[in-house]
Amino acid sequence: MATTTRRTERRTDALSRARIVEAAIEILDADGESALTFRALAARLATGSGAIYWHVANKSELLAAATDDVVARALGGAASEADPEQEVRTLALRIFDAIDAHPWVGSQLAREPLQLAMQQILEAIGQRLESFGTPDRALFDAASALTNYIVGVAGQNAANARLHVHDEGRTAFLEQVATRWTDLDAEQHPFLSKVAPQLADHDDREQFLAGVDLILAGIRTPH
Amino acid sequence: MATTTRRTERRTDALSRARIVEAAIEILDADGESALTFRALAARLATGSGAIYWHVANKSELLAAATDDVVARALGGAASEADPEQEVRTLALRIFDAIDAHPWVGSQLAREPLQLAMQQILEAIGQRLESFGTPDRALFDAASALTNYIVGVAGQNAANARLHVHDEGRTAFLEQVATRWTDLDAEQHPFLSKVAPQLADHDDREQFLAGVDLILAGIRTPH
DNA sequence: ACCTGAACACCGTTCAAGT
DNA sequence: ACCTGAACACCGTTCAAGT
Numbered sequence: 001m002a003t004t005t006r007r008t009e010r011r012t013d014a015l016s017r018a019r020i021v022e023a024a025i026e027i028l029d030a031d032g033e034s035a036l037t038f039r040a041l042a043a044r045l046a047t048g049s050g051a052i053y054w055h056v057a058n059k060s061e062l063l064a065a066a067t068d069d070v071v072a073r074a075l076g077g078a079a080s081e082a083d084p085e086q087e088v089r090t091l092a093l094r095i096f097d098a099i100d101a102h103p104w105v106g107s108q109l110a111r112e113p114l115q116l117a118m119q120q121i122l123e124a125i126g127q128r129l130e131s132f133g134t135p136d137r138a139l140f141d142a143a144s145a146l147t148n149y150i151v152g153v154a155g156q157n158a159a160n161a162r163l164h165v166h167d168e169g170r171t172a173f174l175e176q177v178a179t180r181w182t183d184l185d186a187e188q189h190p191f192l193s194k195v196a197p198q199l200a201d202h203d204d205r206e207q208f209l210a211g212v213d214l215i216l217a218g219i220r221t222p223h
Numbered sequence: 224m225a226t227t228t229r230r231t232e233r234r235t236d237a238l239s240r241a242r243i244v245e246a247a248i249e250i251l252d253a254d255g256e257s258a259l260t261f262r263a264l265a266a267r268l269a270t271g272s273g274a275i276y277w278h279v280a281n282k283s284e285l286l287a288a289a290t291d292d293v294v295a296r297a298l299g300g301a302a303s304e305a306d307p308e309q310e311v312r313t314l315a316l317r318i319f320d321a322i323d324a325h326p327w328v329g330s331q332l333a334r335e336p337l338q339l340a341m342q343q344i345l346e347a348i349g350q351r352l353e354s355f356g357t358p359d360r361a362l363f364d365a366a367s368a369l370t371n372y373i374v375g376v377a378g379q380n381a382a383n384a385r386l387h388v389h390d391e392g393r394t395a396f397l398e399q400v401a402t403r404w405t406d407l408d409a410e411q412h413p414f415l416s417k418v419a420p421q422l423a424d425h426d427d428r429e430q431f432l433a434g435v436d437l438i439l440a441g442i443r444t445p446h
Numbered sequence: 447a448c449c450t451g452a453a454c455a456c457c458g459t460t461c462a463a464g465t
Numbered sequence: 466a467c468c469t470g471a472a473c474a475c476c477g478t479t480c481a482a483g484t
Contacts, residue, residue: 015468038458048469050460055467059458110333110378113386114400118379119415126414138433140418140425145434149368152375155333156341163336177337191349192342195363202363210361211368211438218441238449261477271450273479278448282477450483457476464469 015047017055021065028066028104032162036063064115067108071117074098075124084131085216091124092150092212096205099154106158109151122147132219142219149215153208160204175200238270240278244288251289251327255385259286287338290331294340297321298347307354308439314347315373315435319428322377329381332374345370355442365442372438376431398423 023044027036038059042049056062074094081087099106109117126143134142164170181189181196246267250259261282265272279285297317304310322329332340349366357365387393404412404419 037456039456042470048471049458050470051468053459107334110375111330111382111385113379113382113396119404123412123414126418130414136417137421140421141430141433142437143414143418144430145372145437148375148379148434149372149438150375151378152333152371152373155374155378156336156371159334159336162334173336181342189346191346191353191366194359195349195366198360198363207364207367210364211371214365214368214441215372215434215437216441217444218437218439221440221444260475262475265451271452272477273451274449276478448484450481452480452482454479455477458474460473461471462469463471465467 015045015051015055017065020045020052020055021062021069024062024066025069025102029102033104033107063104063108064112064117067105067112068116068120070098070102070105071095071109071120075120084128087128088125088146088216089209089212091128092146093205093209095121095150096153096157096208099157100161100205103158103161106154106156106161110155110158118147118151121150125150129219134219138219142215146212146215149211153211157204171200238268238274238278240288243268243275243278244285244292247285247289248292248325252325256327256330286327286331287335287340290328290335291339291343293321293325293328294318294332294343298343307351310351311348311369311439312432312435314351315369316428316432318344318373319376319380319431322380323384323428326381326384329377329379329384333378333381341370341374344373348373352442357442361442365438369435369438372434376434380427394423 020041023041024036027040027044036059038049038052041052045052052062056065074097075091081090099109105117109121112118122143125146126139129139129143129146132139132142160170160173164173178196178199181192181199184193184196186193243264246264247259250263250267259282261272261275264275268275275285279288297320298314304313322332328340332344335341345366348369349362352362352366352369355362355365383393383396387396401419401422404415404422407416407419409416
Protein backbone atom coordinates (compact mmCIF):
# COMPACT_ATOMS: atom_id res chain seq x y z
CA MET A 1 0.00 0.00 0.00
CA ALA A 2 1.03 3.52 -0.68
CA THR A 3 -0.25 5.13 2.51
CA THR A 4 1.12 2.92 5.26
CA THR A 5 0.31 4.10 8.75
CA ARG A 6 2.18 1.97 11.22
CA ARG A 7 0.04 0.80 14.11
CA THR A 8 2.63 1.81 16.68
CA GLU A 9 2.50 5.40 15.48
CA ARG A 10 -0.50 6.93 17.13
CA ARG A 11 -1.98 10.26 16.23
CA THR A 12 0.19 13.12 17.41
CA ASP A 13 -2.54 14.27 19.76
CA ALA A 14 -2.95 10.90 21.46
CA LEU A 15 -2.71 11.33 25.22
CA SER A 16 0.15 9.74 27.11
CA ARG A 17 1.92 10.22 30.37
CA ALA A 18 4.95 11.60 28.53
CA ARG A 19 2.89 14.14 26.61
CA ILE A 20 1.08 15.22 29.75
CA VAL A 21 4.33 15.75 31.64
CA GLU A 22 5.78 17.62 28.67
CA ALA A 23 2.77 19.93 28.51
CA ALA A 24 2.94 20.47 32.27
CA ILE A 25 6.58 21.53 31.99
CA GLU A 26 5.69 23.98 29.23
CA ILE A 27 2.98 25.57 31.33
CA LEU A 28 5.20 25.71 34.41
CA ASP A 29 8.04 27.30 32.47
CA ALA A 30 5.84 29.79 30.70
CA ASP A 31 3.56 30.96 33.49
CA GLY A 32 4.78 29.56 36.78
CA GLU A 33 3.49 27.13 39.36
CA SER A 34 0.15 28.80 39.89
CA ALA A 35 -0.69 28.42 36.19
CA LEU A 36 -0.56 24.63 36.28
CA THR A 37 -4.14 23.50 36.80
CA PHE A 38 -5.83 20.41 35.46
CA ARG A 39 -8.19 22.63 33.54
CA ALA A 40 -5.38 24.56 31.86
CA LEU A 41 -3.55 21.33 31.16
CA ALA A 42 -6.68 19.73 29.70
CA ALA A 43 -7.31 22.76 27.52
CA ARG A 44 -3.76 22.68 26.16
CA LEU A 45 -4.06 18.97 25.46
CA ALA A 46 -7.51 19.48 23.99
CA THR A 47 -9.18 16.97 26.27
CA GLY A 48 -11.21 16.77 29.45
CA SER A 49 -9.59 17.26 32.82
CA GLY A 50 -10.63 13.78 33.88
CA ALA A 51 -8.69 12.20 31.02
CA ILE A 52 -5.43 13.25 32.64
CA TYR A 53 -6.23 11.14 35.69
CA TRP A 54 -6.12 8.04 33.54
CA HIS A 55 -2.38 8.54 33.03
CA VAL A 56 -1.37 10.34 36.21
CA ALA A 57 -2.53 9.66 39.77
CA ASN A 58 -2.76 13.27 40.93
CA LYS A 59 -1.16 16.68 40.80
CA SER A 60 1.63 15.91 43.22
CA GLU A 61 2.71 12.93 41.12
CA LEU A 62 2.58 15.09 38.03
CA LEU A 63 4.83 17.69 39.61
CA ALA A 64 7.24 15.01 40.77
CA ALA A 65 7.40 13.52 37.27
CA ALA A 66 8.03 16.94 35.74
CA THR A 67 10.80 17.58 38.25
CA ASP A 68 12.39 14.19 37.61
CA ASP A 69 12.40 14.94 33.90
CA VAL A 70 14.19 18.26 34.24
CA VAL A 71 16.71 16.94 36.74
CA ALA A 72 17.46 13.89 34.60
CA ARG A 73 18.05 16.14 31.61
CA ALA A 74 20.33 18.42 33.63
CA LEU A 75 22.35 15.50 34.96
CA GLY A 76 22.37 13.50 31.72
CA GLY A 77 25.66 12.92 29.96
CA ALA A 78 27.69 14.70 32.58
CA ALA A 79 31.11 14.63 31.01
CA SER A 80 33.79 13.29 33.31
CA GLU A 81 36.75 15.57 33.86
CA ALA A 82 40.21 14.93 35.16
CA ASP A 83 39.65 16.50 38.56
CA PRO A 84 36.81 14.89 40.55
CA GLU A 85 36.42 18.06 42.57
CA GLN A 86 35.92 20.02 39.39
CA GLU A 87 33.33 17.44 38.42
CA VAL A 88 31.35 18.12 41.55
CA ARG A 89 31.52 21.81 40.83
CA THR A 90 30.24 21.51 37.26
CA LEU A 91 27.59 19.07 38.40
CA ALA A 92 26.38 21.50 41.03
CA LEU A 93 26.35 24.30 38.48
CA ARG A 94 24.33 22.19 36.09
CA ILE A 95 21.67 21.72 38.71
CA PHE A 96 21.83 25.40 39.61
CA ASP A 97 21.36 26.42 35.99
CA ALA A 98 18.54 23.96 35.48
CA ILE A 99 16.71 25.39 38.45
CA ASP A 100 17.46 28.90 37.28
CA ALA A 101 15.78 28.02 33.99
CA HIS A 102 12.89 26.19 35.69
CA PRO A 103 12.37 27.86 39.07
CA TRP A 104 9.40 25.65 39.94
CA VAL A 105 11.85 22.73 40.10
CA GLY A 106 13.45 24.50 43.03
CA SER A 107 10.25 24.64 45.06
CA GLN A 108 9.47 21.07 44.13
CA LEU A 109 12.88 19.72 45.19
CA ALA A 110 12.62 21.55 48.47
CA ARG A 111 9.30 19.96 49.34
CA GLU A 112 9.81 16.41 48.11
CA PRO A 113 11.42 13.87 50.42
CA LEU A 114 13.64 11.08 49.09
CA GLN A 115 11.95 11.09 45.72
CA LEU A 116 13.52 10.21 42.38
CA ALA A 117 14.89 13.66 41.61
CA MET A 118 16.63 13.90 44.97
CA GLN A 119 17.99 10.40 44.52
CA GLN A 120 19.42 11.30 41.14
CA ILE A 121 21.23 14.28 42.60
CA LEU A 122 22.49 12.34 45.60
CA GLU A 123 23.78 9.53 43.38
CA ALA A 124 25.53 11.92 40.99
CA ILE A 125 27.18 13.83 43.81
CA GLY A 126 28.05 10.67 45.71
CA GLN A 127 29.70 9.08 42.69
CA ARG A 128 32.03 12.04 42.24
CA LEU A 129 32.87 12.07 45.92
CA GLU A 130 33.93 8.42 45.98
CA SER A 131 37.40 9.19 44.67
CA PHE A 132 38.07 11.61 47.52
CA GLY A 133 39.17 8.80 49.76
CA THR A 134 36.65 9.63 52.46
CA PRO A 135 35.48 6.77 54.68
CA ASP A 136 32.01 5.42 53.82
CA ARG A 137 30.15 6.96 56.71
CA ALA A 138 31.62 10.40 56.21
CA LEU A 139 30.98 10.01 52.50
CA PHE A 140 27.25 9.59 53.03
CA ASP A 141 27.23 12.64 55.29
CA ALA A 142 29.24 14.63 52.77
CA ALA A 143 27.00 13.77 49.83
CA SER A 144 23.92 14.55 51.92
CA ALA A 145 25.37 17.88 52.99
CA LEU A 146 26.11 18.92 49.44
CA THR A 147 22.70 17.78 48.22
CA ASN A 148 20.91 19.58 51.01
CA TYR A 149 22.88 22.72 50.33
CA ILE A 150 22.03 22.59 46.64
CA VAL A 151 18.37 21.99 47.39
CA GLY A 152 18.36 24.83 49.89
CA VAL A 153 19.73 27.29 47.38
CA ALA A 154 17.28 25.92 44.83
CA GLY A 155 14.36 26.74 47.09
CA GLN A 156 15.57 30.27 47.73
CA ASN A 157 16.13 30.91 44.06
CA ALA A 158 12.69 29.62 43.23
CA ALA A 159 11.26 31.95 45.84
CA ASN A 160 13.12 34.87 44.31
CA ALA A 161 11.95 33.97 40.83
CA ARG A 162 8.36 33.70 42.03
CA LEU A 163 8.64 37.18 43.50
CA HIS A 164 9.72 38.93 40.32
CA VAL A 165 8.78 36.87 37.30
CA HIS A 166 11.41 37.07 34.60
CA ASP A 167 14.30 39.05 36.01
CA GLU A 168 12.96 42.58 35.77
CA GLY A 169 12.57 43.77 39.31
CA ARG A 170 15.24 41.39 40.54
CA THR A 171 17.84 44.09 41.00
CA ALA A 172 15.15 46.42 42.27
CA PHE A 173 14.25 43.81 44.86
CA LEU A 174 17.85 43.29 45.91
CA GLU A 175 18.37 47.03 46.28
CA GLN A 176 15.24 47.25 48.35
CA VAL A 177 16.47 44.51 50.68
CA ALA A 178 19.90 46.16 50.77
CA THR A 179 18.47 49.47 51.95
CA ARG A 180 16.30 47.61 54.45
CA TRP A 181 19.45 46.04 55.85
CA THR A 182 21.32 49.33 55.84
CA ASP A 183 18.51 50.97 57.78
CA LEU A 184 18.58 48.27 60.43
CA ASP A 185 19.84 49.10 63.88
CA ALA A 186 23.55 48.28 63.75
CA GLU A 187 23.44 47.38 67.43
CA GLN A 188 20.85 44.70 66.96
CA HIS A 189 21.83 43.58 63.49
CA PRO A 190 25.57 44.14 63.14
CA PHE A 191 26.01 41.47 60.51
CA LEU A 192 23.26 42.39 58.09
CA SER A 193 24.01 46.11 58.24
CA LYS A 194 27.67 45.46 57.60
CA VAL A 195 27.02 43.09 54.74
CA ALA A 196 24.26 45.15 53.10
CA PRO A 197 26.46 46.83 50.46
CA GLN A 198 27.61 43.43 49.24
CA LEU A 199 24.06 42.35 48.56
CA ALA A 200 23.37 44.64 45.62
CA ASP A 201 26.32 43.59 43.50
CA HIS A 202 26.66 39.95 44.49
CA ASP A 203 26.19 37.20 41.93
CA ASP A 204 23.88 34.35 42.96
CA ARG A 205 25.73 31.84 40.84
CA GLU A 206 29.13 32.81 42.21
CA GLN A 207 27.90 32.75 45.78
CA PHE A 208 26.37 29.36 45.16
CA LEU A 209 29.69 28.06 43.88
CA ALA A 210 31.52 29.62 46.83
CA GLY A 211 29.30 27.55 49.11
CA VAL A 212 30.03 24.39 47.16
CA ASP A 213 33.74 25.12 47.47
CA LEU A 214 33.38 25.67 51.19
CA ILE A 215 31.80 22.26 51.64
CA LEU A 216 34.36 20.64 49.36
CA ALA A 217 37.14 22.20 51.42
CA GLY A 218 35.48 20.80 54.52
CA ILE A 219 35.35 17.34 52.98
CA ARG A 220 39.03 17.53 52.10
CA THR A 221 39.90 18.42 55.69
CA PRO A 222 41.04 15.31 57.61
CA HIS A 223 38.95 14.10 60.54
CA MET B 224 -15.06 52.03 91.62
CA ALA B 225 -14.78 48.46 92.66
CA THR B 226 -14.89 46.81 89.28
CA THR B 227 -12.38 48.73 87.27
CA THR B 228 -11.93 47.42 83.76
CA ARG B 229 -9.02 49.18 82.19
CA ARG B 230 -9.73 50.39 78.67
CA THR B 231 -6.52 48.93 77.34
CA GLU B 232 -7.54 45.47 78.51
CA ARG B 233 -9.89 44.15 75.88
CA ARG B 234 -12.01 41.06 76.19
CA THR B 235 -9.93 37.89 75.95
CA ASP B 236 -11.66 36.95 72.75
CA ALA B 237 -10.95 40.26 71.04
CA LEU B 238 -9.36 39.67 67.67
CA SER B 239 -5.81 40.82 67.08
CA ARG B 240 -2.98 40.01 64.74
CA ALA B 241 -1.12 38.30 67.57
CA ARG B 242 -4.06 36.12 68.48
CA ILE B 243 -4.63 35.19 64.85
CA VAL B 244 -1.01 34.19 64.36
CA GLU B 245 -1.09 32.23 67.61
CA ALA B 246 -4.19 30.33 66.54
CA ALA B 247 -2.65 29.67 63.14
CA ILE B 248 0.43 28.16 64.76
CA GLU B 249 -1.75 25.93 66.90
CA ILE B 250 -3.63 24.64 63.88
CA LEU B 251 -0.43 24.13 61.89
CA ASP B 252 1.21 22.25 64.73
CA ALA B 253 -1.82 20.09 65.45
CA ASP B 254 -2.96 19.16 61.98
CA GLY B 255 -0.40 20.32 59.45
CA GLU B 256 -0.27 22.82 56.65
CA SER B 257 -3.34 21.59 54.82
CA ALA B 258 -5.49 22.17 57.90
CA LEU B 259 -4.85 25.90 57.98
CA THR B 260 -7.75 27.47 56.15
CA PHE B 261 -9.41 30.79 56.81
CA ARG B 262 -12.61 28.95 57.60
CA ALA B 263 -10.94 26.72 60.19
CA LEU B 264 -9.13 29.70 61.62
CA ALA B 265 -12.33 31.73 61.79
CA ALA B 266 -14.15 28.86 63.48
CA ARG B 267 -11.42 28.52 66.10
CA LEU B 268 -11.48 32.26 66.73
CA ALA B 269 -15.28 32.25 66.75
CA THR B 270 -15.58 34.89 64.07
CA GLY B 271 -16.19 35.29 60.36
CA SER B 272 -13.45 34.48 57.86
CA GLY B 273 -13.56 38.03 56.57
CA ALA B 274 -12.68 39.42 59.98
CA ILE B 275 -9.21 37.93 59.73
CA TYR B 276 -8.50 40.03 56.68
CA TRP B 277 -8.82 43.15 58.77
CA HIS B 278 -5.67 42.17 60.68
CA VAL B 279 -3.75 40.18 58.09
CA ALA B 280 -3.34 40.91 54.38
CA ASN B 281 -3.57 37.34 53.12
CA LYS B 282 -2.62 33.75 53.78
CA SER B 283 0.96 34.08 52.65
CA GLU B 284 1.54 36.96 55.08
CA LEU B 285 -0.06 34.91 57.83
CA LEU B 286 2.27 31.99 57.16
CA ALA B 287 5.25 34.32 57.09
CA ALA B 288 4.24 35.85 60.41
CA ALA B 289 3.80 32.43 61.99
CA THR B 290 7.21 31.37 60.72
CA ASP B 291 8.85 34.54 62.00
CA ASP B 292 7.34 33.88 65.40
CA VAL B 293 8.66 30.37 65.71
CA VAL B 294 12.11 31.29 64.40
CA ALA B 295 12.36 34.27 66.74
CA ARG B 296 11.47 32.05 69.68
CA ALA B 297 14.05 29.44 68.63
CA LEU B 298 16.76 32.05 68.26
CA GLY B 299 15.81 34.12 71.27
CA GLY B 300 18.22 34.34 74.17
CA ALA B 301 20.85 32.26 72.49
CA ALA B 302 23.39 31.94 75.27
CA SER B 303 26.87 32.87 74.20
CA GLU B 304 29.49 30.22 74.78
CA ALA B 305 33.24 30.37 74.92
CA ASP B 306 33.84 28.79 71.55
CA PRO B 307 32.22 30.69 68.66
CA GLU B 308 32.22 27.54 66.57
CA GLN B 309 30.29 25.74 69.25
CA GLU B 310 27.88 28.65 69.23
CA VAL B 311 27.20 28.15 65.55
CA ARG B 312 26.60 24.48 66.20
CA THR B 313 24.11 25.01 69.01
CA LEU B 314 22.43 27.76 67.00
CA ALA B 315 22.02 25.42 64.04
CA LEU B 316 20.66 22.71 66.31
CA ARG B 317 18.17 25.14 67.82
CA ILE B 318 16.80 25.86 64.37
CA PHE B 319 16.82 22.18 63.51
CA ASP B 320 14.87 21.30 66.63
CA ALA B 321 12.40 24.12 66.11
CA ILE B 322 11.69 22.86 62.61
CA ASP B 323 11.45 19.33 63.89
CA ALA B 324 8.78 20.49 66.30
CA HIS B 325 7.03 22.63 63.66
CA PRO B 326 7.62 20.95 60.30
CA TRP B 327 5.54 23.51 58.42
CA VAL B 328 8.23 26.08 59.29
CA GLY B 329 10.58 24.05 57.14
CA SER B 330 8.41 24.27 54.04
CA GLN B 331 7.81 27.92 54.69
CA LEU B 332 11.50 28.81 55.07
CA ALA B 333 12.30 26.94 51.90
CA ARG B 334 9.81 28.91 49.85
CA GLU B 335 10.24 32.40 51.26
CA PRO B 336 12.93 34.66 49.82
CA LEU B 337 14.79 37.16 51.97
CA GLN B 338 11.95 37.46 54.44
CA LEU B 339 12.22 38.21 58.14
CA ALA B 340 12.75 34.64 59.30
CA MET B 341 15.59 34.09 56.86
CA GLN B 342 17.11 37.39 57.90
CA GLN B 343 17.00 36.41 61.54
CA ILE B 344 18.85 33.20 60.80
CA LEU B 345 21.40 34.88 58.57
CA GLU B 346 22.06 37.55 61.19
CA ALA B 347 22.44 35.03 64.00
CA ILE B 348 24.80 32.85 61.98
CA GLY B 349 26.72 35.83 60.63
CA GLN B 350 27.27 37.27 64.11
CA ARG B 351 28.88 34.07 65.33
CA LEU B 352 31.03 33.82 62.25
CA GLU B 353 32.49 37.31 62.69
CA SER B 354 35.05 36.15 65.20
CA PHE B 355 36.47 33.58 62.79
CA GLY B 356 38.71 36.15 61.21
CA THR B 357 37.33 35.59 57.73
CA PRO B 358 37.46 38.55 55.31
CA ASP B 359 34.15 40.34 54.79
CA ARG B 360 33.36 38.97 51.38
CA ALA B 361 34.06 35.38 52.31
CA LEU B 362 32.10 35.95 55.52
CA PHE B 363 28.94 36.81 53.60
CA ASP B 364 29.41 33.74 51.45
CA ALA B 365 30.03 31.57 54.49
CA ALA B 366 26.98 32.78 56.36
CA SER B 367 24.85 32.35 53.24
CA ALA B 368 26.15 28.83 52.71
CA LEU B 369 25.35 27.80 56.27
CA THR B 370 21.90 29.40 56.10
CA ASN B 371 21.10 27.77 52.77
CA TYR B 372 22.24 24.42 54.09
CA ILE B 373 20.06 24.76 57.17
CA VAL B 374 17.08 25.79 55.09
CA GLY B 375 17.67 22.91 52.70
CA VAL B 376 17.65 20.36 55.48
CA ALA B 377 14.61 22.10 56.91
CA GLY B 378 12.69 21.60 53.71
CA GLN B 379 13.59 17.93 53.48
CA ASN B 380 12.61 17.33 57.07
CA ALA B 381 9.31 19.06 56.54
CA ALA B 382 8.70 16.87 53.52
CA ASN B 383 9.44 13.78 55.56
CA ALA B 384 7.15 14.89 58.35
CA ARG B 385 4.37 15.60 55.86
CA LEU B 386 4.74 12.09 54.54
CA HIS B 387 4.28 10.32 57.85
CA VAL B 388 2.51 12.56 60.27
CA HIS B 389 3.80 12.11 63.80
CA ASP B 390 6.74 9.73 63.56
CA GLU B 391 4.98 6.42 63.18
CA GLY B 392 5.85 5.19 59.73
CA ARG B 393 9.09 7.13 59.69
CA THR B 394 11.31 4.12 60.21
CA ALA B 395 9.04 2.12 57.92
CA PHE B 396 9.54 4.75 55.26
CA LEU B 397 13.31 4.79 55.70
CA GLU B 398 13.44 1.01 55.45
CA GLN B 399 11.35 1.12 52.32
CA VAL B 400 13.74 3.62 50.73
CA ALA B 401 16.68 1.56 51.92
CA THR B 402 15.41 -1.57 50.17
CA ARG B 403 14.62 0.48 47.10
CA TRP B 404 18.25 1.60 47.06
CA THR B 405 19.51 -1.89 47.69
CA ASP B 406 17.48 -3.19 44.78
CA LEU B 407 18.92 -0.59 42.44
CA ASP B 408 21.29 -1.69 39.70
CA ALA B 409 24.73 -1.34 41.29
CA GLU B 410 26.17 -0.52 37.88
CA GLN B 411 23.96 2.47 37.38
CA HIS B 412 23.66 3.55 41.00
CA PRO B 413 26.88 2.53 42.73
CA PHE B 414 26.64 5.16 45.41
CA LEU B 415 23.05 4.67 46.56
CA SER B 416 23.32 0.90 46.62
CA LYS B 417 26.52 1.12 48.63
CA VAL B 418 25.11 3.60 51.07
CA ALA B 419 21.70 1.94 51.48
CA PRO B 420 22.48 0.08 54.72
CA GLN B 421 23.50 3.33 56.37
CA LEU B 422 20.12 4.87 55.68
CA ALA B 423 18.08 2.76 58.06
CA ASP B 424 20.10 3.48 61.17
CA HIS B 425 21.26 7.02 60.47
CA ASP B 426 20.20 9.86 62.73
CA ASP B 427 18.85 12.95 60.97
CA ARG B 428 20.04 15.27 63.70
CA GLU B 429 23.55 13.84 63.72
CA GLN B 430 23.80 13.95 59.96
CA PHE B 431 22.59 17.53 60.03
CA LEU B 432 25.31 18.42 62.52
CA ALA B 433 27.91 16.58 60.44
CA GLY B 434 27.01 18.85 57.55
CA VAL B 435 27.34 21.94 59.71
CA ASP B 436 30.77 20.74 60.85
CA LEU B 437 31.78 20.14 57.24
CA ILE B 438 30.95 23.72 56.31
CA LEU B 439 32.63 25.04 59.45
CA ALA B 440 35.77 23.09 58.57
CA GLY B 441 35.62 24.60 55.10
CA ILE B 442 35.34 28.09 56.55
CA ARG B 443 38.36 27.47 58.77
CA THR B 444 40.42 26.40 55.77
CA PRO B 445 42.57 29.28 54.52
CA HIS B 446 41.92 30.69 51.05
C1' DA C 447 -12.89 50.92 63.53
C1' DC C 448 -13.99 46.45 63.36
C1' DC C 449 -16.87 42.31 62.47
C1' DT C 450 -20.29 39.21 59.82
C1' DG C 451 -21.18 35.87 56.47
C1' DA C 452 -22.92 35.28 52.00
C1' DA C 453 -21.07 35.37 47.37
C1' DC C 454 -17.45 34.98 43.73
C1' DA C 455 -14.16 32.84 41.16
C1' DC C 456 -11.63 29.54 41.41
C1' DC C 457 -9.36 24.71 42.69
C1' DG C 458 -8.32 19.12 42.60
C1' DT C 459 -10.70 15.10 42.09
C1' DT C 460 -14.48 11.83 40.97
C1' DC C 461 -17.50 9.39 38.14
C1' DA C 462 -21.42 8.12 35.23
C1' DA C 463 -21.69 8.03 30.61
C1' DG C 464 -19.84 7.57 26.33
C1' DT C 465 -16.53 5.43 22.38
C1' DA D 466 -9.02 0.79 27.34
C1' DC D 467 -9.48 5.33 27.22
C1' DC D 468 -11.91 9.85 27.02
C1' DT D 469 -15.65 13.44 28.23
C1' DG D 470 -17.33 16.95 31.04
C1' DA D 471 -20.59 17.88 34.53
C1' DA D 472 -20.71 17.67 39.50
C1' DC D 473 -18.77 17.65 44.27
C1' DA D 474 -16.47 19.43 47.96
C1' DC D 475 -13.62 22.36 48.79
C1' DC D 476 -10.42 26.81 48.64
C1' DG D 477 -8.75 32.22 49.30
C1' DT D 478 -10.60 36.54 48.93
C1' DT D 479 -14.06 40.30 48.56
C1' DC D 480 -17.60 43.21 50.06
C1' DA D 481 -22.14 45.04 51.25
C1' DA D 482 -24.16 45.31 55.42
C1' DG D 483 -24.08 45.64 60.07
C1' DT D 484 -22.28 47.48 65.03
